[in-house]
Amino acid sequence: MTPDAEFGYELLVCRYAELTWHPSEGSRPAIVSRQLGTQERRWDTVVLEVDPEAFERRRAFGDRTIDSDLLHVVRGAPAEWAWYRDALPDPGYPWRYVRQAVHRAAGRDLIEKRRRNNRIQLRRVRPYPDWVERIVAVENKPDLDRSAADRLADQLTHDIETGLADEAWLATETTGERVEPALLREMPVEAGILATDFDNGVDADAVDVAWHPSDLAPGEGERRDRETETLRLEIAERAYGKGWRSYHDTMRPDCRHFELRRDGRALLPYCAAKGKVPTARECSGSCSEFSPEPPQWRTKGWPIEGGPGKGFERVLARRRERERDRAENVE
Structure with missing residues (x-):
């Protein structure tokens, strides 16, 4: 079991998708983000399968999200x-x-x-490219009990009916034990199921496909309506700009107890005071353990523009950029 069953597990699923996507159909260039969607629905993990050449042309527009108003213009x-x-x-x-x-x-x-x-x-300046090939939604639930199964079944059914995603998955944790088949049968048959065990690290061997998903994309000769296509592109742009390591935006990396620790091939936030992976709600200025890093830390071996907290942010930004480079250069 990963520390902090919900948030820590979500980050490990994101890292798995970044490293080894697609689970059953071979390697595909992809960009991964988290906690994105519409006013009606927010997805835990979003995987954008991209066309490498078109993605390179999109990167020429910069690293920031192009929001809906700007998309209309560009x-x-x-x-x-x-x-x-x-x-x-x-x-x-x-x-x-x-x-x-x-x-x-x-x-x-x-x-x-x-x-x-x-x-x-x-x-x-240049044409805006058609860079997104497929959008995949993943719901993460490490502890799949009856109430969670009922709730997730409704959420995945909504995803399937709205047609925003091309593929929908449920990721749940086994930790060496069998997931109750009755719970998995609650899921809509169109949704895929990933059975994960990250105890020994994040890689392809840590995940089994318990059920293969249906392709939710329109059939040949069919098209999504214009509003749905616009929503998909807006989600893709937010995913591109945000990535999944943007948790530092809602946490306090400037706290002396905040660390980044390696979990296999993943790098996760860690609270040294509480000895766990904190959630964004816990890692805030209102935390009883919050202690701002002292000013002296910013002048002892750290760049002049900031202390360890700023250093953590730069590490995460570099990793996001590296994954963009990798998606662009896949042959």
Whole structure:
């Protein structure tokens, strides 16, 4: 059993997906993120299977998320100069918000803009690529009991019916013991089931496919509606910018007790005061054990711009960038 059954397990599943995806059909270039979705549904783990060449073109737009307003501008920007209201499709909301997005997009060098005859014109820097091949949703539940099985069955059924994901999985922990078949039968037949045992590390041998998923993508000649496709792309952009190591954004790496510790091929947050992997709720300024790192730490062997906490953030950022490089360079 992983420390902190929910959060720690989620991070290990993310690392497994990053290292060895796909579970049953061979290696595929992929980007992994966590805790993403829509207002109605949030997925524990999101796996983006990408086209390496198109993904390289997406990276040319930078490392940050392109949000929904910016996507409207970047995807619609013409090859030649044009007034933004002629060039872009009707957004369905006031054009003044589009104008603001045009300014933001130009400020990030996502497009070019100029003013002619008191009108704002724009043109694209480069075409926005079709870089996402498939979106896979994974629900993580290490301790699968009856109540959890009922709840997850409803959630996975929702995923299947909405058509946002191309594939849906449940990941649950065995720790050497058999998962109760009756609980697995509660799951919709379209969802795959991963039986995991991370006691000896995170690799392909730590996971067995207990049930293969159905392909939820539309059949030949069919297409998702425009709203669903837009939602999928917005989720993909958030996953690209966020990754799964962004837990430091909601935790306190500047606490003297915060550490990063290796668990096999995974690097997890660790609280030295509590001797466990903390959750974001626990690792906060309101924690009774919270103790800010002293200023002296920032001048003794650490870069001048920060202490150990900033160092942890840079380590996690470098690892996210390395995985982007790997997805881009898969042949």
